[in-house]
Amino acid sequence: MAEIIQLNTDSNSYNIAIGALKKIDLNKYSKVLVVTNPRVSALHINKLLSCLDCKEMFICTIKDGEQYKNLSSIEFILENAFIHKLDRKSLIIAFGGGVISDMGGFAASIYQRGIDFISIPTTLLAQVDASVGGKTGINNSFGKNLIGTFYQPKAVYIDIDFLATLPKREFNAGISEIIKMAVCFDRDFFTWLENVDLINNKSDLEYAIFKSVSIKADIVCKDEKENGIRAGLNYGHTFGHIIELLGNYSLYLHGESVGMGMCKANNLAVLLNKLDIKDSTRISNLLRKYEIPTEYKIQDLNNFYDKLFLDKKSQNNDLRFIIPNGIGNMEIITNPPKELLFEAMSI
Ligand code: NAD
Secondary structure, eight states: OOEEEEEEOSSOEEEEEESSOOOEEOTTSSOEEEEEOHHHHHHHHHHHHHHEEOSOEEEEEOOOSGGGOSHHHHHHHHHHHHHTTOOTTOEEEEEESHHHHHHHHHHHHHGGGOOEEEEEEOSHHIIIIITSSOBOOEEETTEEEEEOOBOOOSEEEEOGGGGGGSOHHHHHHHHHHHHHHHHHHOHHHHHHHHTSOTTTOHHHHHHHHHHHHHHHHHHHHHOTTOSSGGGGGGTTHHHHHHHHHHTTTTSSOHHHHHHHHHHHHHHHHHHTTSSOHHHHHHHHHHHHHTTOOOOOOOSOHHHHHHHHTTSTTOBTTBOEEEEESSTTOEEEEESOOHHHHHHHHHO
């Protein structure tokens, strides 16, 4: 399968190429800095290097893990860029999962007020979601992705063969973002997902990646800075980000936290009569098919509730949630009744 999806925003237009990675001509750049981590580098750097045609190239390897998606890692990338004397005509390539694409993009957006970057995602989650759309960022002690920029890449290259080395748990976690796209935006895609096998059938997987990226690209074209419909991509994330934070970014994977967060959002949607209980069960069943956890016991409801106010969608102390309005549609609701919210959180 070889597909090109075009993403046009006010700030940039770029191609997302899906298919086997081929030679990339980067000779217009003075220097190239590849940002990656030890695990991805050990597995795949040779393949990447064989595809880069450029004048001068350096590799910056940062520590692996969501717990290192922080300001110290950004400083490390920037220091590398200064040590190798990258200039405004240089390029950063983010080569890894969503953690690397978020940080590589962020570093590129602030180095010398912004240099070009390209994303080459190597996890399913990054291929279907994180590498596309230009949201960059890092975590801090207050929460997840609270520091960052909107900064579009110059290109994205998605090669499904990188996924062959991905551990099963990581692969499954990526499927939760595919399910998220379907629940919020495409009922037919959801029904299709219920009937296919993304683990054992490569062409099903390729189609699911293509479809997810197409949905995301379409939404980002309409609403780059998340003033409206793009907020739908945060379905499951309002609750999920707190689940991740409470697990110190190491207990659950991002995609797993989003899966559990989607189920909490579904509870709320059912209580508000926006989602049929049968459809809520269909969503949970699809998540469970890929061993994504669907239940999460909140130990301290009041503490969890307080943390909801740090969500980036919360404005003027209003709480906003993305919930499915039936499968294939989403709705943004503001300040649902507190008793209903607590009930949804406690299920
Ligand atoms: P990750 O980047 O931590 O990667 C998961 C693990 O897989 C890491 O240990 C990594 O080293 C390893 N890995 C990567 N590629 C591999 C390969 N081909 N083979 C074997 N191992 C490989 O996590 P993730 O799930 O890719 O991304 C999660 C991050 O993405 C979160 O920080 C989340 O906030 C972010 N995200 C961003 C957006 C966005 O729009 N910017 C959207 C969704 C998620």
